[in-house]
Amino acid sequence: MAEKMTGAEMVIQALTDQGVEHIFGYPGGAALPIYDAMFQQDFVKHILVRHEQGATHMAEGYARSTGKPGVVLVTSGPGATNAVTGLTDALLDSIPLVCITAQVPTTLIGTDAFQECDTVGITRSCTKHNYLVKSIEDLPRILHEAFLIATTGRPGPVVIDIPKDIQFAVGEYFRPEAETLRHQSYRPQVDGDLAAIETAIDLMLKAERPIFYTGGGVINAGPEASENLRELAELTGFPVTSTLMGLGAFPASNPQWMGMLGMHGTYEANMAMHDCDVMINIGARFDDRITGRIDAFSPNSTKIHVDIDPASINKVVQVHVPIIGDCNRVLEEMIRIWRSRTNAPRTEAIAGWWTQIQKWRDVGSLNFKNSDTVIKPQWAIQRLYEATRKQSKEVFITTEVGQHQMWAAQHFHFDQPNHWMTSGGLGTMGYGLPAAVGVQVAHPDALVIDIAGEASVQMTMQELSTAVQYRLPVKIFILNNERMGMVRQWQDLLHGSRYAHSYSESLPDFVKLAEAYGAKGIKCDTPAELDAAIAAMLDYDGPVLFDVLVEKDENCLPMIPSGKPHNEIILPDTANIGDIIDEKGRQLV
Amino acid sequence: MNAHLQPTGSAYFLTQETQLSERHTLSVLVDNEPGILARVVGLFSARGFNIESLTVSETEHDKRLSRITVVVIATPKVLVQIKAQLERLVPVHRVHDLTAEGAYLERELALIKVNGTGDHRAETLRLADAFRAQIVDATVESFVFEVTGKPSKIDSFIALMQPLGLVEVVRTGLAAINRGPEGM
Incomplete structure (x- = not known):
């Protein structure tokens, strides 16, 4: 059954018909008609982010923790380019995203108009598929097809670039039905031979x-x-x-x-x-x-x-x-x-x-030497894990990228799928905080913790403001070693311990920073106080930045060095990791 | 502590040295939509595959289908990847490796401009006749020939024209189709 409506209304209607309850986005000139259409309904709820990269990671966290596609809405030009990192991340980790980017009116495309960029050109290689909508007649089909492609086969991100005049244009909308969606060339094979x-x-x-x-x-x-x-x-x-x-x-x-x-x-x-x-x-x-x-x-x-x-x-x-x-x-x-x-x-x-x-x-390959005087990062994660096991709430973990991510994978244990959100393929520092926000949007009553490093978390720190705005009680558990720990470890391993720019200087006071955002800040630097501090974090009904000062130069082990086979893994008792990799291995990543 | 690497006898050594590159002609049926060529070409450059020749044109107007004929030089392992990666593109309907699937025809068209007077001019005309090259433009001091055939035939003709006053060449790239009654 066809209904007449504007392109902007079609976008909202299609989201509604696809069962999309939450979208993550940021408005801008070219996207205003869609925002206006959204304003006049209340099924689709919009989460206003602070940076479009945050929106994409939130959508990823939302998707991974629910199995449903994550949806992003951004404006043209910088709105679209800021989304590129998250789209690439979703492509490499096979996360279903539908990202709607606004575009300058069709008459202005190609004129270097204000906030114009070649969105389909830029995102062609970082999406599973993308569309530039040139006619209102194509819009309903493309909107529904995007969901089909994002969620079936090997899932991935799909971009729909919608020029502003198409958002205003009036056309006939149809609902997603199996017949209209029978794609001519896209047929993923699901049954094994x-x-x-x-x-x-x-x-x-x-x-x-x-x-x-x-x-x-x-x-x-x-x-x-x-x-x-x-x-x-x-x-x-x-x-x-x-x-x-x-x-x-x-x-x-x-x-x-x-x-x-x-x-x-x-x-x-x-x-x-x-x-x-x-x-x-x-x-x-x-x-x-x-x-x-x-x-x-x-x-x-x-x-x-x-x-x-x-x-x-x-x-x-x-x-x-x-x-x-x-x-x-x-x-x-x-x-x-x-x-x-x-x-x-x-x-x-x-x-x-x-x-x-x-x-x-x-052999005990995950063993580490614990300490009474300084908090070991592995131990901090073990204590966090033990504390969360006592919680009656469902527990979701996200991470940033680096040593803390690997320690979390080693020492936090998961018994259920969809409860662990991390940037694997692309290795995107700054993924964890917004991903945690996305997970919390989907699971408002759950305990959502971002296990972070002090370097990664600063890449998307602004999304703490989003968490505060929507009262999303995410816990940011920062293992602060004042280093880009994995970079430092590789410099030990490969570059004669010359630490070129791998230390975090002029770090903010995370407690004050949390307070500035209207969140709670907690700091802990003594092993004896860690359990009580973790309990305080978990008990607080709101977002928390938890600054754990940990051992600065701990290496993440075991480790298979580049260019080595599995059975030449470095174990925790290895004294000097600097002598292990040869010249050839040094060139690998 | 760490075990030594045992002699493996593995079949999984990097195959680059062991496999030889082959020239294959692929026929790719795609939706004729904006950006499709960029998608195909972008895939080749992003994954480091080399294109030797590429021809694209709409072939079935009603169904908005185009046929892309692409010639690649790659190892058998990479060829399988190229085919799988192409098939993964949403607007791609089918990919056929004509070289692997049996007998097929390939043709290319070239326009070749040759300047010359006197003996050279006569020799040029004799050779053009032997290659069944059509004269499509002529002045008192130049010809433009149209040659159709296998790329090797065009290569030979161009080589012969070189000393006789070759000015420039434009080639269409390859069009290819399998022999026999079966369609793609």
């Missing part, structure tokens, strides 16, 4: 040293995929490790859990990846942080790779059994076929493997 799945099960049934290597794809495939992963792990008895993006899909409290793998993963997970005979990759993409040196990556294993994106298959690592499909559908089939073959897990056949894994676990 049955023969390939059977081959995979055959291999798994013969495996003596198997491992599940799971990733963000399991989380993107919905909570059922995590349930099915748990079931398959139980049926098989195989160990499970996960990438940074996949944490929570498999419960950390389960005895089959190996911890995270990769550059800062556990010794047991990385050694098991290296020595396994059958690797079952579900929804991960052999990222360079995971594989280390490719020619020495898990050299003797047969590799099964389940991924919804055909371009991920054989991109980095050649696999023996590729299965293109939705992780959940493939997991369901795997369970069904496994059940049809056997009722017992392969406990006996892989007993030796578990014995070996136990030996690796006994």
